[in-house]
Amino acid sequence: SLAAPAIAQESPKVRWRCTSSFPKSLDTIYGGAEDVAKYVREATDGAFDIQVYAAGEIVPGLQAADAVSNGTVEMCHTAAYYYVGKDPAWALGGVIPFGLNARGMHAWLYYGGGLDLLNEFYGTQGLHYLPAGNTGAQMGGWFRKEINGLADMEGLQMRIAGLAGRVMEKLGVVPQQIAGGDIYPALERGTIDAAEWIGPYDDESLGFYQVAPYYYYPGWWEGNLSLCCYFNQESWQSLPENYRSLLGTATRAATTEMLAEYDYKNPQALRRLIDAGAQLRAYPQDVMNASFTAAQEVYAEINGENEAFKKIYDSMMQFQSETYLWQQVAEYTYDTFMMIKQREGALAGQQAGGNQ
Amino acid sequence: SLAAPAIAQESPKVRWRCTSSFPKSLDTIYGGAEDVAKYVREATDGAFDIQVYAAGEIVPGLQAADAVSNGTVEMCHTAAYYYVGKDPAWALGGVIPFGLNARGMHAWLYYGGGLDLLNEFYGTQGLHYLPAGNTGAQMGGWFRKEINGLADMEGLQMRIAGLAGRVMEKLGVVPQQIAGGDIYPALERGTIDAAEWIGPYDDESLGFYQVAPYYYYPGWWEGNLSLCCYFNQESWQSLPENYRSLLGTATRAATTEMLAEYDYKNPQALRRLIDAGAQLRAYPQDVMNASFTAAQEVYAEINGENEAFKKIYDSMMQFQSETYLWQQVAEYTYDTFMMIKQREGALAGQQAGGNQ
Incomplete structure (x- = not known):
């Protein structure tokens, strides 16, 4: 040098x-x-x-x-x-x-x-x-009551903003915009029924699990x-x-x-949340499918009146179908296999007496 | 300023x-x-x-x-x-x-x-x-003949190096170390039966699909x-x-x-490879499981005689069980849903007449 x-x-x-x-x-x-x-x-x-x-x-x-x-x-x-x-x-x-x-x-x-x-x-x-x-992909929010299907979304007051709120409206949800610090008391009093925030690590600090224990995934508005x-x-x-x-x-x-x-x-926080009583739940498939359809309707509305949006959206969506074509091959198949081993408790860290 | x-x-x-x-x-x-x-x-x-x-x-x-x-x-x-x-x-x-x-x-x-x-x-x-x-996760290599189960791996001459070669040996594969430029002629002549390289974009340039059309995934040695x-x-x-x-x-x-x-x-290259005749195949589950078990045997051998390896490996593996706990929640569930939509041809980019 x-x-x-x-x-x-x-x-x-x-x-x-x-x-x-x-x-x-x-x-x-x-x-x-x-x-x-x-x-x-x-x-x-x-x-x-x-x-x-x-x-x-x-x-x-x-x-x-x-x-x-x-x-x-x-x-x-x-x-x-x-x-x-x-x-x-x-x-x-x-x-x-x-x-x-x-x-x-x-x-x-x-x-x-x-x-x-x-x-x-x-x-x-x-x-x-x-x-x-x-x-990374975010969680789908905290709910005071369990959601067993699309009908359970109807009429829910949910803290969710922006385009996701607009999509949720089509499912009968009433979106609410509430600042972070005000979410907990609103959930506690029942002024709102549900609230989305970020993911385990950030959500934990706000204590939502104490008043709205059902913790849904995935946050389809934030992949x-x-x-x-x-x-x-x-x-x-x-x-x-x-x-x-x-x-x-x-x-x-x-x-x-x-x-x-x-x-x-996030993994550490997720473990602590579950230990503290959070109930982890996947969104029912009919909620996922109805949300997907509702989102396409929202995009059709926006694209019809907003050229700037459409130009960028079309590019992003063209690439989306491309990237999922590839990601489902090596990446997803590898992860799937490893997750099966994780659920079996067969990973080396689990066999060594680490976390199950 | x-x-x-x-x-x-x-x-x-x-x-x-x-x-x-x-x-x-x-x-x-x-x-x-x-x-x-x-x-x-x-x-x-x-x-x-x-x-x-x-x-x-x-x-x-x-x-x-x-x-x-x-x-x-x-x-x-x-x-x-x-x-x-x-x-x-x-x-x-x-x-x-x-x-x-x-x-x-x-x-x-x-x-x-x-x-x-x-x-x-x-x-x-x-x-x-x-x-x-x-x-990212790599592909599992190119094979001259289809692999329908573990028995088909027995005796295969495969270009694969390092620890993966040592794992493959336990499956009856004969690992070969061959430089990149020599792989194609070796596959063409049948000196070797299979070869792993990287992923679609890099593999395409070496033309393997012409002489060993079965393209396996995932490359479990390179998640x-x-x-x-x-x-x-x-x-x-x-x-x-x-x-x-x-x-x-x-x-x-x-x-x-x-x-x-x-x-x-990679997605573009994968598409071109398939158009050119590459046959995409997932490794059979018995090959995946036997490889996983063989890998654990190799690690037990190394850990028994190599403190430096064991110290780092134990840390990595402890985190592995942790990270897959979290990744399977929001991230994986979101991707799974989107990949199902991709296979249905329902993604916006596909609906707009983009790639199917």
């Missing part, structure tokens, strides 16, 4: 603020922004310094993208579907009901043209978009959730090329990191 | 050589090293410049780690299991038969203590290890393959902290990138 003395580089001092849509208590998802900031700060020896602010410190969590658009802050870390009220097309940078899983999302974003299509849309909002972090950074376009363009490249690298790294962190923490 | 004039940074000029274990023709897996080099070069404005060399340009592909140990080059990009001849423990940084899938591997590496355990072992070889890229960089320990320690951090970020980013690239390219 040839090491020469330090020389002056094009590394201007840049200090940015990043507003997160998440509280620090959701440490994994909030940690996505901290990961990006850390990777960038360390690589530049502190020259490019991003300070992360939790939801509410600068603006409320659901206004993160607006704070970036209007230049209050240079960037945010958020979930794209929080902004479907502006335009349903926003959701496509996060996830849509019966959309892609995490592997499919990343393949579509980075190789299937997704990133360019999304940036074409977000560009009209004054933003540059980079995916940053993923939760993955791709978190993202939005950058103010002028701020983004003001960066030197090396810093822009570094943000691309740091956000990709944050994706590996967050998924790994959830995949490590 | 506060932008100050450029200042001198601790960014010494460093020029490194990285030897890859792969030829440029395997562009995705070879590209992992190029991705790491690009991310690092761009972030440092060229100050940290890693030149990547294909297999054979400096040393043969299977000697990449040795070239790093002995200081011929500062780093390599390779598959850890290539070096099981030195010690089976090497394999654990890549994948072992009936090991983790990609999600499980990353969770174990970054959060389950895997990275530290592996570096404790690789440190004894003068190396520092960072995972960099993943293929994932975590590629990696090894760094010469002295070279690693000579780097300033910011460059070490950047390599950690760049390798995590390369993992997102390579998996996305394979997941994008």
Whole structure:
């Protein structure tokens, strides 16, 4: 290796603020922004310094993208579907009901043209978009009473937002938008019958199992959730090329990191929840099928009136049929076999007296 | 944003050589090293410049780690299991038969203590290890004749290496080690009956379907393959902290990138292979079960005589039973539902007249 003395580089001092849509208590998802900031700060020896602010410190969590658009802050870390009220097309940078899983999302974003299509849309909002972090497939929510079939969904007051709420409405569910901290008392009082949140690790901290013990899966509205950074376009363009490249690298790294962190923490949390009395249940097939059909109706409605949505949606859906063709071969068959061994208690870790 | 004039940074000029274990023709897996080099070069404005060399340009592909140990080059990009001849423990940084899938591997590496355990072992070889890229679950190889059950495996000459070869031997298979370029003629002449390689995209280029049309899945010896960089320990320690951090970020980013690239390219290649006459087949369940049992026997043998292997293996296997507990809930159930819809031709991309 040839090491020469330090020389002056094009590394201007840049200090940015990043507003997160998440509280620090959701440490994994909030940690996505901290990961990006850390990777960038360390690589530049502190020259490019991003300070992360939790939801509410600068603006409320659901206004993160607006704070970036209007230049209050240079960037945010958020979930794209929080902004479907502006335009349903926003959701496509996060996830849509019966959309892609995490592997499919990343393949579509980075190789299937997704990133360019999304940036074409977000560009009209004054933003540059980079995916940053993923939760994997989420859970389907907590219910006060067991759901034995589609009829049991009728009339339920459920805390569920965005496009998923619109799909649920077609099943007779009454969607409610309630902030995280207000869900527990609403479930306890019976003001709502059910609530979806994220997955075992994050759900555990809010204690839902104590008041709504039936824990359903899968969260068909979040087969993955791709978190993202939005950058103010002028701020983004003001960066030197090396810093822009570094943000691309740091956000990709944050994706590996967050998924790994959830995949490590969720099994432990799931075990604790079950020990504490949570009742794990699969959604009945008629609920899954009716939800799928209802989602296609919602998409037909949106596509009929929203060209921006349709253009991105068509690309994502074309890739979806492609990716599931492949994933069902080696990946799924391998996992199926291993899960059968897990249920038999035959895995080496189980034979060694580990968890059953 | 506060932008100050450029200042001198601790960014010494460093020029490194990285030897890859792969030829440029395997562009995705070879590209992992190029991705790491690009991310690092761009972030440092060229100050940290890693030149990547294909297999054979400096040393043969299977000697990449040795070239790093002995200081011929500062780093390599390779598959850890290539070096099981030195010690089976090497394999654990890549994948072992009936090991983790990609999600499980990353969770174990970054959060389950895997990275530290592996570096404790690789440190004894003068190396520092960072995972960099993943293929996902691989295919189970190409066969000249159909395999209808365990009896059909008996006496087969199969190109398969390392621990998987040792497992296959217990099934009566005669494992052969043959370089990539020699597989096709050996299959054509019938010198061997079967050969495993990677997955659709990489396998397609070698044309195996023309001489051994039965394409089996899953590759139970590669539920994932975590590629990696090894760094010469002295070279690693000579780097300033910011460059070490950047390599950690760049390798995590390369993992997102390579998996996305394979997941994008494999479905297309699978489709082309089937159109060209490849016969897709699942391994019969008795072959899967006998292989699983044989693998446990191999691990019992190794664990009985190899403390370094056992320590890492036990940690990996303890996490394996944990991760499959969780993955079978939301993730697997969601994918199962979507794959059923895919087989029904009901996905939006299929309904729109896309691929069936």
